[in-house]
Amino acid sequence: xxxxxxxxxxxxxxxxxxxxxxxxxxxxxxxxxxxxxxxxxxxxxxxxxxxxxxxxxxxxxxxxxxxxxxxxxxxxxxxxxxxxxxxxxxxxxxxxxxxxxxxxxxxxxxxxxxxxxxxxxxxxxxxxxxxxxxxxxxxxxxxxxxxxxxxxxxxxxxxxxxxxxxxxxxxxxxxxxxxxxxxxxxxxxxxxxxxxxxxxxxxxxxxxxxxxxxxxxxxxxxxxxxxxxxxxxxxxxxxxxxxxxxxxxxxxxxxxxxxxxxxxxxxxxxxxxxxxxxxxxxxxxxxxxxxxxxxxxxxxxxxxxxxxxxxxxxxxxxxx
Numbered sequence: 001x002x003x004x005x006x007x008x009x010x011x012x013x014x015x016x017x018x019x020x021x022x023x024x025x026x027x028x029x030x031x032x033x034x035x036x037x038x039x040x041x042x043x044x045x046x047x048x049x050x051x052x053x054x055x056x057x058x059x060x061x062x063x064x065x066x067x068x069x070x071x072x073x074x075x076x077x078x079x080x081x082x083x084x085x086x087x088x089x090x091x092x093x094x095x096x097x098x099x100x101x102x103x104x105x106x107x108x109x110x111x112x113x114x115x116x117x118x119x120x121x122x123x124x125x126x127x128x129x130x131x132x133x134x135x136x137x138x139x140x141x142x143x144x145x146x147x148x149x150x151x152x153x154x155x156x157x158x159x160x161x162x163x164x165x166x167x168x169x170x171x172x173x174x175x176x177x178x179x180x181x182x183x184x185x186x187x188x189x190x191x192x193x194x195x196x197x198x199x200x201x202x203x204x205x206x207x208x209x210x211x212x213x214x215x216x217x218x219x220x221x222x223x224x225x226x227x228x229x230x231x232x233x234x235x236x237x238x239x240x241x242x243x244x245x246x247x248x249x250x251x252x253x254x255x256x257x258x259x260x261x262x263x264x265x266x267x268x269x270x271x272x273x274x275x276x277x278x279x280x281x282x283x284x285x286x287x288x289x290x291x292x293x294x295x296x297x298x299x300x301x302x303x304x305x306x307x308x309x310x311x312x313x314x315x316x317x318x319x320x
Contacts, residue, residue: 016043079104099151109143128185135178142170174205253304260296
């Protein structure tokens with residue numbers, strides 16, 4: 001079996017994927033759709049992110065944090081599942097129990113954020129590593145919003161439902177896109193525009209989050225900047241895959257990831273027309289957008305980058 005496939009099979013993402021499938025398709029789990037996506041992030045997305053991270057073996061603190069992340073991710077995800085089940089299935093909504101259980105994921109994302117900060121500090125100005133570090137910090141912000149949601153706290157006049165959406169935003173878009181752009185920066189030739197892409201990618205999620213709570217125009221600006229960045233990322237990545245010989249599995253999954261993003265763009269463009277023809281509402285499109293983004297763009301992209309990391313390591317070992 002291919003080493004990268006073995007790595008995926010041994011990763012907590014594999015049992016986490018089985019749990020996620022059960023959560024999405026069994027009627028036993030009476031969760032909101034936003035909660036299902038958050039659990040998908042906890043059980044599958046985060047462990048795949050950990051697989052593509054580099055750690056400095058000479059840096060004792062980073063090495064210890066990396067080992068801790070690998071060991072603590074799955075227990076933290078199980079605590080998150082227990083938190084959601086306590087509020088939805090165990091009759092503990094309105095108590096502090098769901099919030100207390102969610103603290104496990106908050107502390108784990110704090111560990112991710114600290115690892116991201118160490119990555120930024122030892123990056124020595126490398127834009128790619130700064131982007132990846134920023135993405136890890138955004139996971140911590142997503143953990144904060146999840147805990148606020150589970151405690152059912154109203155903050156800045158935003159209700160708990162907004163907290164849940166903010167948490168999904170930071171777990172999927174805000175954290176993942178900088179990590180993708182950082183991973184691309186590791187393998188691409190130096191471009192003068194690349195640091196600007198990283199800077200916009202770091203600022204964009206903050207504008208979106210502020211806009212979701214305080215100002216719609218600010219949110220639109222953040223979304224526009226963020227979407228343009230993804231266009232740059234996917235366009236350059238597709239061109240890179242066409243010109244360079246890489247692992248065929250990596251090219252396949254990264255191609256699917258880009259295709260999923262452009263499908264979301266096309267649906268968004270034709271949304272007004274489809275809405276009028278088929279009498280659809282935005283609520284009908286949310287599951288489509290969410291599935292294409294989470295399972296298409298994010299999941300396929302992460303699997304593709306796991307294959308690329310393994311491919312690069314094998315090439316490096318062969319050249320030694």
